[in-house]
Amino acid sequence: MGKRPTIIDVARLAGVSKSTAARALTDSSDVNEATRDKVREAARQAGYERNHLAVGMRSGRSGLFGLVIPDITNPFWAEVARGAQDIVGENGASLLVFSSDWDHDREASHLRALRQARVEGAIVNPVSDNVDDFGRFGLPFVLIGSSAERFPDTPSIGSDIAQAVRLGLDHLNSLGHGAPALILGPRSRLARARFLRTVHEHCLERDVDPAVLLTEDSDYTFEGGHAAMQRLMARRPVGHLAVFCANDLIALGALLAAREAGRECPRDVSILGFDGVPAGAFSWPALTTIEKPARELGRRAALALFDEIAGRPQAGRTYLPCRLIERGSLADLGAQTPLRVAGAVRS
Amino acid sequence: MGKRPTIIDVARLAGVSKSTAARALTDSSDVNEATRDKVREAARQAGYERNHLAVGMRSGRSGLFGLVIPDITNPFWAEVARGAQDIVGENGASLLVFSSDWDHDREASHLRALRQARVEGAIVNPVSDNVDDFGRFGLPFVLIGSSAERFPDTPSIGSDIAQAVRLGLDHLNSLGHGAPALILGPRSRLARARFLRTVHEHCLERDVDPAVLLTEDSDYTFEGGHAAMQRLMARRPVGHLAVFCANDLIALGALLAAREAGRECPRDVSILGFDGVPAGAFSWPALTTIEKPARELGRRAALALFDEIAGRPQAGRTYLPCRLIERGSLADLGAQTPLRVAGAVRS
DNA sequence: GGCACTTCCGGTAACGTTCCCGGAAATCGC
DNA sequence: GCGATTTCCGGGAACGTTACCGGAAGTGCC
Secondary structure, three states: OOOOOHHHHHHHHHOHHHHHHHHOOOOOOOHHHHHHHHHHHHHHHHHHOOOOHHHHHHHOOOOEEEEEOOOOOOOHHHHHHHHHHHHHHHOOOOEEEEEEOOOOOHHHHHHHHHHHOOOOOOEEOOOOOOHHHHHHHHOOOEEEOHHHHHHOOOEEEEHHHHHHHHHHHHHHHOOOOOEEEEEOOOOOOOHHHHHHHHHHHHHHOOOOHHHHOEEEEOOOOOOHHHHHHHHHHHHHOOOOOOEOOOOOOHHHHHHHHHHHHOOOOOOOOEEEEEEOOOHHHHHOOOOOEEEOOOHHHHHHHHHHHHHHHOOOOOEEEEEEOOEEOOOOOOOOOOOOOOOOOOOOOOO | OOOOOOOOHHHHHHHOOOOHHHHHHOOOOOOOHHHHHHHHHHHHHOOOOHHHHHHHHHOOOOEEEEEEOOOOOHHHHHHHHHHHHHHHHHHOOOEEEEEEEEEOHHHHHHHHHHHHHOEEEEEEEOOOOOHHHHOOOOOEEEEOOOHHOOOOOOEEEEEEEHHHHHHHHHHHHHHOOOOEEEEEEEOHHHHHHHHHHHHHHHHHHHHOOOOOOOOEEOOHHHHHHHHHHHHHHHOOOOOOOOEEOHHHHHHHHHHHHHHOOOOOOOOEEEEEEEEOOOOHHHOOOOEEEEOOOOHHHHHHHHHHHHHHOOOOOOEEEEEEEEEEEEHHHHHOOOOOOOOOOOOOOOO
16 A cells, blocks of 8 residues: 555666656667666566656646547447547547536536546537637547537537438338438427438429428437327328438337337338437337447547647548448338328328 | 646736645635635636646546446446446546456556556456456555456445346246246356356245256347247247346347247246346337346445545445336236246146 | 767756745734 | 734645756767
8 A cells, every 4th residue: 555656766676867767668769778678677566657647747648538428328429439438548548538418517517627637638519619618728629419510610520411311211212112201309409400401402302392291390219209100190190101210219219109009110100210229229120220320430539639639630520421220110112103202192 | 729827827917926826726724815816816817727637646636537347338337337427526526437348458458547547546347357456556446247246355336136136036926927937148157146046046935946947048148138039939839938038138139039939028928137228118018127226336336436535444345226127028927826937838 | 099979877857736834914912 | 012823925845757958988980
């Protein structure tokens, strides 16, 4: 339980000055091979481990990085965290992880903690304008997630929602579905607007009137999806109903609502999710979905951060492509006239 | 992009010495109210934020804590992380989070990083004997999870597997099931032994011969559970089959296997999980399971760590009780003679 | 053998903070 | 109004590390 050995102890043990010990323990070339070995052996013997607090103090580089996400418990963000963790770790640094719960004050407090810990940089999913303060301190940071779009001037990484929506729509079309019904997120969310806009564009490109689109609002939860699907089915009681959900939780809720209503998936309804959460693989039927590259998002954010610190300025925003995961929740309607609104009564 | 203001800048701005500024900014009483306000105002104006690196250096308290878990991507461990994060945050400190991937070398490297960062303490799910080294450095730490049982001398927190198993068994009994079939984890795992032992005890207490127990080995994965359930059904092709699975992923795999075999749950088979993963709530039928108090585990581990640091020595091992979550995967066989082996052919 | 040059090493300062100590001023007791 | 006490503040050192500077040997060359 004695104090931890310092470089001075090592130097004494090796019979050299602390300067020489420091040189030997770093990669400095100004040191004799023999003395380097002697110092290394002394360090090993003393159980010496470099004090990063002191290093950070002297060099200004703490070896610490920060990550502020809404909730580490959310599988998407956990993947992001893992990706960032891996890259940061590969560079010999450590990651401080915080959960903001989408709360302004919590975020502010976490950002302050990060600054006080003298992190070398941070990855943040912004929930407010706190990040502006952050930049003002001259701290390098990279934004992540769809909410980062509000800050076009700072480097950020996100999944390519437009590409993802097109991917889903095209896949639905190829299976013989027309423009699907939509269960969207809350009107306040940026991602919702982008989602909807892309669907509209996709419709127009195919001469489908977007006004014919069937949409319901939800709140990104299982229960919300469940309720929205019930409303949807009430509006389209007959015919095959294809639904494109704004996330997987909604889709899972919709799946339950359909089954409760006696509408079997994928026979009577087709449900397409968006996210790629693990739970989607275990549902019945397993959920066909569009997977956001969560871990890669975290990796790329960390990589961008290192680039920025190294003086390689980053582009405004990078979009990473999403991937379709075909499982069992979509019906193959065969070669059938597409471009019709799903569930529309054919006269 | 200028340098960050130091306490000396604040002192100069307030027209006092840095000693006085330091006193004013901490909770020291040896300072006049007026000058304290003056310093506080100067600090605010300068945008001063205490440098925790320097504080840690001087005081030996870095304000940093470590968490080493197998995988932050695993929902159980994410919950643990969240619990620890919350408690650490409430105490004004920050948490360094690492994923070991159950790998010896990665764990060793993460523990070294923690020591070099001069964390004040760590919470570790041990995958090897690396933690022994850790203790030797005099660093306070708390173990977490079932693998911590190998270290009876160091404080650790885990879920009460024996209580959980009894809870499941009793519940099954109350629903008219006899001793259920078991899908267990790998033979190398400690948790498996404890699980099996408790089932045996439970049987003996009720004059059931444990030899009659139907068991299959698995590997804690969805695919493993799927395969094990197929073997189980081949051994008991008729009658209601109740299965107690060692974790939820296994249970979800078993659910799929049953459905594929045309055995409907909960009509023909009853499946009980163990863990409380989110995916269990979204399956069909939703999985009845025994929930480990993951977040509370993380909270209690952090609390125990603070206690230990504060000089309040911790007990060897603490077991936290698990909770039954009733959903839809268990049949109610009614008041029927219990204590029979589920699925056994009645002659 | 003298000079320039390289190689290697030790001393010192600095990073930003807090703690200890001593001293000046103010207050108190009589 | 004078010593004793309290209140408040400044100076200096220390935490562990690395960067810089200067110097002492050793080497090569003519």
